[in-house]
Amino acid sequence: MTEHADESEAVREAILEAADRIEEKRTYLTDLDSAIGDADHGANMARGFGAVAERVEGMDDADPAEIVKTVGTTIISEVGGAAGPLYGGSIMSASTALADGVTAETTVAFAEAYLEKLTDRGGARVGDKTMVDALTPAVHTYKKSIEIDGLPPVEALAKAVDAAERGVAYTVPLRARKGRASYLDWRSVGHQDPGATSTLILAEAILDVAVEHLDGDVERDARDPAVIRAEEEGLDLAEAVEDEPEGAE
Amino acid sequence: MVGLVVVSHSRDAAAGIVEVAAQMAGEDAPIVAAGGGPDGGIGTSAPRIESAIEEADDGDGVAVLVDLGSAVMNAELAIETGDVTARIADAPVLEGAVEAAVAATAPDASLDDVVAIAEGAYDSRKL
Numbered sequence: 439m440t441e442h443a444d445e446s447e448a449v450r451e452a453i454l455e456a457a458d459r460i461e462e463k464r465t466y467l468t469d470l471d472s473a474i475g476d477a478d479h480g481a482n483m484a485r486g487f488g489a490v491a492e493r494v495e496g497m498d499d500a501d502p503a504e505i506v507k508t509v510g511t512t513i514i515s516e517v518g519g520a521a522g523p524l525y526g527g528s529i530m531s532a533s534t535a536l537a538d539g540v541t542a543e544t545t546v547a548f549a550e551a552y553l554e555k556l557t558d559r560g561g562a563r564v565g566d567k568t569m570v571d572a573l574t575p576a577v578h579t580y581k582k583s584i585e586i587d588g589l590p591p592v593e594a595l596a597k598a599v600d601a602a603e604r605g606v607a608y609t610v611p612l613r614a615r616k617g618r619a620s621y622l623d624w625r626s627v628g629h630q631d632p633g634a635t636s637t638l639i640l641a642e643a644i645l646d647v648a649v650e651h652l653d654g655d656v657e658r659d660a661r662d663p664a665v666i667r668a669e670e671e672g673l674d675l676a677e678a679v680e681d682e683p684e685g686a687e
Numbered sequence: 688m689v690g691l692v693v694v695s696h697s698r699d700a701a702a703g704i705v706e707v708a709a710q711m712a713g714e715d716a717p718i719v720a721a722g723g724g725p726d727g728g729i730g731t732s733a734p735r736i737e738s739a740i741e742e743a744d745d746g747d748g749v750a751v752l753v754d755l756g757s758a759v760m761n762a763e764l765a766i767e768t769g770d771v772t773a774r775i776a777d778a779p780v781l782e783g784a785v786e787a788a789v790a791a792t793a794p795d796a797s798l799d800d801v802v803a804i805a806e807g808a809y810d811s812r813k814l
Contacts, residue, residue: 514733518724523760
């Protein structure tokens with residue numbers, strides 16, 4: 439048993455949950471990507487996280503940092519699109535932030551290192567209609583909620599997931615300036631970004647597993663109204679964002 | 688001699704570009720194709736690029752020519768994780784590969800020379 443056995447178990451659980459959800463959403467991600475990209479995001483992510491689940495399942499005695507690093511290296515070898523170096527390379531680099539285990543402090547460091555590596559690698563900024571639009575507000579909200587507001591990590595994480603969700607909705611009306619969608623230029627407007635969406639799916643999986651392991655009341659009180667309406671009325675998010683109901687402010 | 692690696696989303700495109708470049712540089716020129724994703728389909732793969740760089744290197748370094756988006760990112764990742772001195776040439780992939788292949792055959796051509804000449808491919812107009 440390692441020094442951080444409970445943390446390792448929670449990390450592995452979160453990764454397996456993330457892999458399940460990516461598999462569930464494979465077609466959804468591919469549909470989003472066929473509208474404005476090369477239609478491979480669902481298949482690539484499912485392939486990558488399928489391999490990740492296989493590798494991580496057997497890592498009984500590993501430390502959290504080692505497990506997370508394996509997630510990164512596996513994605514690098516298994517994912518052929520930009521998601522490979524962006525997710526895989528950034529997770530691999532950021533994993534060293536968890537060397538002392540999984541705490542409020544180390545997870546903030548991990549999130550910041552992940553965001554920094556990912557933006558360095560991809561060169562995208564907020565507003566370019568990429569995963570950065572979901573990731574940046576999530577990471578900033580997580581850090582602020584912990585360091586300034588002093589919230590327990592699980593509550594901070596819930597706020598970060600809400601911020602990521604608003605980021606996903608925010609990608610809909612934007613023109614893509616990075617990635618394959620940028621070739622479509624103005625025709626990319628009105629579509630939801632698949633990379634931002636997969637970022638949200640992963641963050642939600644981490645939150646739902648964290649809730650089972652940590653104390654704190656999770657209130658999803660800052661969700662995007664368009665996302666809620668899309669869920670309630672069975673709409674595509676892009677439709678819900680573009681057609682505000684009458685009387686809405 | 689400076690080696691070359693051609694990275695494309697398509698295995699066939701990478702192999703074809705190597706074919707065109709090698710015709711200019713001679714059969715023995717160390718030009719290696721790294722095309723396609725992990726499953727051989729459309730995509731790029733950092734481990735595949737890393738082994739191509741190792742194969743192309745004979746001690747003088749390797750210039751890497753790339754096509755779109757993930758080709759650039761995976762080539763950067765391959766260079767960072769590998770042990771060989773390699774640089775990406777910011778050039779159109781086919782024209783840059785031909786320029787680089789010819790440049791590499793000059794006696795004493797360094798990696799910086801080859802990359803600079805490959806990048807000059809941006810200035811060659813077709814009409």
